Amino acid sequence: MTWQRPLRTAILLFCILFFITGIVYPLFVTCVAELAFPSQAHGSLVRNGSGAVMGSELIGLPFTGPHYFEGRPSSTPGSPYNATRSGGSNLGPSNPALLVKVKERIRHLETLGISGPWPGDLVTSSGSGLDPHLTIDAALLQVPVVAHARGMDEDAVMALVYQNAVPDPLSQGHPYVNVFALNRALDEHGVP
Amino acid sequence: MPAANPVFDVTLFILFLIIVTGAAVLAGRYLAAVFSGSLTWAPFSRIEHALFRLVGTSPEQEESWQGYARDLLIFNALGFLILFLILLLQGILPLNPQQVPGFSLIDALNIAVSFVTNTNWQVYSGEASANYFTQVLGLTVQNFLSAATGICVAIAVMRGHTRKMTDRIGNFWVDMTRAVLYVLLPLACIAALILLSQGVIQNFDPSLKTTGYGGTGSQTIAMGPVASQEAIKELGTNGGGFFNANSAHPYENPTSFSNLFEIFLILLIPAALPFTFGIISGQKRQGWALYAVMMMLFVASLGTMYASELSGNPSRALQDVPGVSMEGKEVRFGLSGTALFSTSTTATACGAVNAMHDSLTPLGGLVPMFLILLGEVVFGGVGSGFATMIAFVIVAVFIAGLMIGRTPEYLAKKVEIFEMKMALIAILIPGILVLVFVGIGVVIEGGLLGIFNPGPHGLSEIVYAFASMANNNGSAFAGLNAALPFYTLSGAVVMVIGRYVPAIAMLALAGTMARKKTIPPGPGTLPTASPSFVLWLIAVILIIGALTFFPLFAMGPIAEHFALAGGL
Numbered sequence: 001m002t003w004q005r006p007l008r009t010a011i012l013l014f015c016i017l018f019f020i021t022g023i024v025y026p027l028f029v030t031c032v033a034e035l036a037f038p039s040q041a042h043g044s045l046v047r048n049g050s051g052a053v054m055g056s057e058l059i060g061l062p063f064t065g066p067h068y069f070e071g072r073p074s075s076t077p078g079s080p081y082n083a084t085r086s087g088g089s090n091l092g093p094s095n096p097a098l099l100v101k102v103k104e105r106i107r108h109l110e111t112l113g114i115s116g117p118w119p120g121d122l123v124t125s126s127g128s129g130l131d132p133h134l135t136i137d138a139a140l141l142q143v144p145v146v147a148h149a150r151g152m153d154e155d156a157v158m159a160l161v162y163q164n165a166v167p168d169p170l171s172q173g174h175p176y177v178n179v180f181a182l183n184r185a186l187d188e189h190g191v192p
Numbered sequence: 193m194p195a196a197n198p199v200f201d202v203t204l205f206i207l208f209l210i211i212v213t214g215a216a217v218l219a220g221r222y223l224a225a226v227f228s229g230s231l232t233w234a235p236f237s238r239i240e241h242a243l244f245r246l247v248g249t250s251p252e253q254e255e256s257w258q259g260y261a262r263d264l265l266i267f268n269a270l271g272f273l274i275l276f277l278i279l280l281l282q283g284i285l286p287l288n289p290q291q292v293p294g295f296s297l298i299d300a301l302n303i304a305v306s307f308v309t310n311t312n313w314q315v316y317s318g319e320a321s322a323n324y325f326t327q328v329l330g331l332t333v334q335n336f337l338s339a340a341t342g343i344c345v346a347i348a349v350m351r352g353h354t355r356k357m358t359d360r361i362g363n364f365w366v367d368m369t370r371a372v373l374y375v376l377l378p379l380a381c382i383a384a385l386i387l388l389s390q391g392v393i394q395n396f397d398p399s400l401k402t403t404g405y406g407g408t409g410s411q412t413i414a415m416g417p418v419a420s421q422e423a424i425k426e427l428g429t430n431g432g433g434f435f436n437a438n439s440a441h442p443y444e445n446p447t448s449f450s451n452l453f454e455i456f457l458i459l460l461i462p463a464a465l466p467f468t469f470g471i472i473s474g475q476k477r478q479g480w481a482l483y484a485v486m487m488m489l490f491v492a493s494l495g496t497m498y499a500s501e502l503s504g505n506p507s508r509a510l511q512d513v514p515g516v517s518m519e520g521k522e523v524r525f526g527l528s529g530t531a532l533f534s535t536s537t538t539a540t541a542c543g544a545v546n547a548m549h550d551s552l553t554p555l556g557g558l559v560p561m562f563l564i565l566l567g568e569v570v571f572g573g574v575g576s577g578f579a580t581m582i583a584f585v586i587v588a589v590f591i592a593g594l595m596i597g598r599t600p601e602y603l604a605k606k607v608e609i610f611e612m613k614m615a616l617i618a619i620l621i622p623g624i625l626v627l628v629f630v631g632i633g634v635v636i637e638g639g640l641l642g643i644f645n646p647g648p649h650g651l652s653e654i655v656y657a658f659a660s661m662a663n664n665n666g667s668a669f670a671g672l673n674a675a676l677p678f679y680t681l682s683g684a685v686v687m688v689i690g691r692y693v694p695a696i697a698m699l700a701l702a703g704t705m706a707r708k709k710t711i712p713p714g715p716g717t718l719p720t721a722s723p724s725f726v727l728w729l730i731a732v733i734l735i736i737g738a739l740t741f742f743p744l745f746a747m748g749p750i751a752e753h754f755a756l757a758g759g760l
Contacts, residue, residue, distance in 0.1 A: 003266070005248065006259075010266045012247040013365055014274070014337075017372055021424075022333040025377060029384045029420040033394040036385070041394045043413060043443065045402075054405045058391055058442035061408040068406050072523070083413040084399055085320055086437035088520040088548035090671035092645035092652075093505045094752050098551075102513060120504070120518035127440030127548045133523035166524070170204070170448040173197020174526045183406055 046180070059083050060132040061180055065112045066149035068186065069134070069142050071179040072121055073105050076129035088127040101125075113145045136165060136175045139182065146186070160185050196502055196516055201528035205494065208452065208532065209487070212459050219460055220467025220479070226374045227347045227367060228472065240369070247365060254360035257703025260348055261696050263364035264341060268308055268692075271337050276304040278330040287324035289398035295321070302680040307331055309691035310338035310573060312425075312432030312543055312666035313683060315674045319414035319435045324396055327434060332421045336380075339428025339461075339574045340371035342541075345695045346465050346578040347371075352702020353582070353603050354473045356710050361702050375461070376428060383423035383457055390453075391446035394419040418443055426457035429574045431543030431666040439533065439546040440522050451529045451546060458542045462571035465578040473603055477721035482581060484726045489570045489733070490539050493559050498531040500556035506757040520548030531556075538563040541573025543666025550645065550653065550669040554753035557652065558745060560667065564659045566737035567622060576664060576691070579618065579698040585720070586615035586701070588732040592718055592725075602720060604710040614701035618694035623740050625662040625686050630655050630744065638678035644671030648755065652748035655741075657683075662690035 033041035044057040055061050060071045062080045074080035075089035091098040105123045106116065121131075122138035139161045147157040164182040165175050225231040229251055244250050255263065278285065279300035283293040295303065299315055306313045307330075316322060322331070344367040351361045388394060397415040404410045418434045422444050425432060435441040445451050466486065470479020504510075505517040521530050525546055533546040538560035549560055563570055569581040590607055593600030600607040633639030633654045643650035653672040660667055661683045668674065674683070719725060738745075 003262075006263050006266050009247045009249055009365055010263070010270050013369065014267065014270050016243065016247070017337060017369070018274070018329070018333055021336040021372065021377065022329040025380065026328045026332065026417055026420040028381065029388075029423075030394055030396070030417060032385060033388050033419065037388045037394075040388055040391045041419070042397065043393050043395075043400065043415060044391050044446075045400075046405075048403070053400060053402045055402050055408075055411060056413060056442075058446050059411070059413055060442075061405060061411060063406060063408055072518075081408075081411060083411055085317060086414075086435045086441045087317070088437065088440070088551060088670075090548050090550040090644060090669070091519060092550055092649035092669075092671065092752075093507065093517065093519075093553050093557075094647055094649055094756050095645045098519060099507070099509050102510065106512075116512050118513045120513055120515050121521075121523050123513055124517070124519040124521075126518075126522050127520045127546065127551075128435075128437035128442060128522060130437070130442055131522050131524075132442060135523055168448050168524070170452070170529070171524075171526060172200040174523070176523045180405065187406070 055180055057178065057180065058132055059130050063179060063183055065142065066145045068183045069139055069146060069179055071134055072131050073101070073123070073125040074129040075125040081130055083130055086128045086130055088129060089125050114141055132178050132180060133166065133176045134179050136161065136177060139177050150186070152189075156189070157186070160189060196527040198502065201498070201526075204528050205532065208455075212456060212463055215456070215460060216463035217467050219464035221471060223375065223464055223468040224471035226370050227468075231374065243369065244366065249363060249365045251363060251366045254363050256359045257348070257352070257361050257699045260361055260364050261699045264344065264695070265692065267364070267368065268341060271334055272304050272308045275307060275330050275334055276300055278326055279303055282323050282326045285323070285325040287328070287396060289396070290323065292321055292323040298677060298680050299675070302684045305684040305687050306666070307334040307430070307432060308338055309664050309687045310342055310428070310430055310541060310576065311661060311664040311687045311691070312430045313661050313668065313674070313687065314432055314666070315680055317436035318433055319416070324416055327421055328417055331432060332424060335421065335424040335428050335430040335432070336372055336376050339376060339424070339430060340368050342574045342576045343371040343375065343461070344368055345576060345698060349579045349582055349698050349702045350469050350472045352706040353605070355706040356708065358706050359703060361699070361706055376424065379427055380423040383427055383453075384419045386453060387422055387450055388419045390450035391442070392419040392422055392450065393443045422454075423457070425544060426454045426542065427461065429458055429462060429540045429542040431537065433544060439544045440548070445546055448524050448526060448529055451525045451533060454544070455533050455536045458536050458540055458544070459571055461574045462540045462577055465572070469578070475603070475721065478603065481721040481726050482585070485729050485733070486570050486581070488726075488730060489566070490535065493539065493563055493570065494531060494535045497535050497556050497559040498527065500553045500559070501527055501531055505553055506753060508759045517551070517553055520551030522546065534560055535563070537667060538665060539568065539570035541568045541577055541664050543660065545667050548670060549656070549667055550671045554749045554756065557669070558749035561652065561656050561659060561749065562738070562745070564663050564665045565623070565626065565741045566733060567619060568663050568665060569733060573664065576695065580694065583615040583618040583698060583701070584733050584736070585729060586611055587619065587736070588725070588729045589718060589720065591732065592728060596718065598716045598718065601711065601717060604713060605705055605708045606711065610704055611701050614697040617697040618701075619736060621693045622662040622690045625690055626655070626658045626741070629658045629682055629686055632682070633658065633678070636678065638676060642673040642676045642679055644673065648748050648751040651744070652752070655744050655748055658686060661686045664691050
């Protein structure tokens with residue numbers, strides 16, 4: 001069995017396939033992305049009136065109540081919703097630290113004047129630590145507090161929650177809202 | 193409060209699996225055409241011939257199994273070397289807007305092995321420590337090539353079982369080229385565009401600093417060429433995420449539709465291979481029989497995972513948080529999208545995750561571990577799982593043959609001692625690796641230090657780690673500190689052995705099967721496409737897979753479940 005000939009073939013074929021899959025393919029995808037989906041390709045960014053990037057439609061932000069709806073807890077390293085270090089807590093179901101964190105979160109929500117029973121997503125951290133969404137239930141739970149803090153009518157705030165439900169046909173049984181979009185709608189709607 | 197809608201979810205599962213099956217049948221036909229060389233379109237075949245001439249081969253020059261294995265190993269070794277160098281040198285390579293330094297020697301070793309073996313076990317956090325050069329020219333390239341390597345093995349095994357009285361099982365260079373250019377590349381291009389439309393990013397921008405909104409303060413968002421990598425990551429059942437959070441990250445998997453689409457990509461080629469086998473062997477029923485085995489195991493696993501997650505964390509201390517346990521899960525996927533993803537990624541050798549498996553309920557977390565330890569035969573990886581499934585078939589045929597007192601045969605060929613040895617090597621090597629290294633991991637300090645979650649769950653973390661590496665899956669109970677030297681070094685060894693020893697054993701099996709004469713079926717022939725054989729094969733898979741690891745399941749996830757439910 002010879003080794004030189006296959007080695008030569010391997011090197012040549014590797015170079016060709018390296019060029020095609022490592023250079024041509026990503027360049028093709030990048031070009032099409034620039035032409036067909038420029039906004040998505042650069043991160044679905046949300047800009048303010050003067051054109052500065054406020055955030056991304058897809059990446060959650062660490063909002064704090066009671067003037068804004070709070071998103072899910074985040075376990076990213078350093079600070080919550082750290083979009084340079086995504087990740088979850090990895091706390092196992094039997095880890096006492098999970099219980100401690102959930103109880104802490106519940107205590108925080110209770111100081112805002114919110115009470116249970118608690119929708120799971122409102123008191124646990126997401127897999128990415130950047131989850132931009134919240135279930136409708138978890139948002140509705142915060143409506144009285146937000147409405148009170150802003151001096152708004154509860155029904156009006158509740159209507160905003162429903163208006164901002166993500167139109168997702170696959171979300172039967174678990175409708176959800178984008179927290180960033182909901183909070184922007186809140187500001188557009190009335191005085192903060 | 194309704195956190196999930198089981199009726200809708202089950203309907204969704206059924207529709208989804210019907211679509212996957214339909215697509216797999218079509219893809220199976222396409223694969224059969226590609227690898228039998230009957231896909232001829234003049235302009236393509238001219239380019240193809242020029243390419244083969246350039247590299248010094250031709251489709252007519254077929255190899256024995258030894259030659260095929262040699263070519264495969266040389267090509268993979270070369271891929272390893274290049275990737276290893278890229279990882280070490282990324283600090284001085286271009287496309288590095290975040291000024292990321294090179295990897296340390298042992299991390300580079302682990303990552304290079306991991307991506308060349310199609311494992312994509314990640315000791316690093318993608319957005320923090322891999323630059324765009326590494327992600328695109330290092331990792332994405334290997335996502336293609338390692339997946340194509342798996343397809344080559346599967347195709348060679350199919351040829352071995354369907355040819356007679358020859359020692360030739362194909363030309364590795366031709367199979368590799370066709371797997372990349374005709375199968376993976378076009379599908380990846382289409383998939384990348386669909387993912388882009390959903391919001392997956394694709395750019396070479398540096399990280400972006402935002403102003404924040406409503407008192408959140410500024411946020412820095414990691415960017416990068418994600419879509420091109422995401423598409424092949426799922427399609428090639430590689431699973432190595434661009435970001436640390438993998439497919440849970442909104443830029444990798446932005447919507448519930450992108451989620452289902454990624455699951456579809458993960459399952460497509462593995463599910464197509466049984467049908468390819470049916471066509472190549474000229475007996476479509478054989479392909480359907482294998483597919484039925486896979487589907488039944490898949491549905492049972494999915495059901496278990498869904499039910500366990502639906503009932504939530506069994507801990508009584510969390511009674512005021514009813515419903516689905518959402519720790520480590522994303523809202524947009526819903527329970528159905530999460531359970532389907534977690535089951536698919538471990539039924540195959542993918543290992544991408546859209547939820548943190550470490551935070552699944554005890555029995556929900558048992559399902560991925562169980563599927564990986566079965567050898568990922570349920571659909572399997574792109575290629576490698578199919579080969580292992582054939583090994584199980586050989587063993588099932590052999591045992592059945594002994595029980596009914598006939599010479600064991602498969603596809604009209606006698607199964608003899610050498611084939612049994614090779615099949616058992618392919619099946620048992622990953623299991624032996626898991627048992628040995630878990631054994632070492634739980635007694636030495638370097639292993640125990642890595643545990644993140646206390647109690648039985650800590651054992652689960654170590655079992656999952658070695659299961660994942662030995663079977664080239666790549667998902668993790670990610671609390672485990674995989675960056676410890678014990679895990680990086682032993683992991684590299686485990687991944688190499690777990691990938692290449694079974695692959696070579698299966699090529700050897702294919703080589704000897706190809707040499708045999710076919711014998712006409714007689715009244716004593718065991719029909720291997722019958723429902724009873726399907727059930728028998730499932731039983732063999734479960735007996736070997738489940739019994740080998742039952743003590744570990746009992747001491748890990750099962751003990752954890754009862755401890756929680758009992759309020760300990």
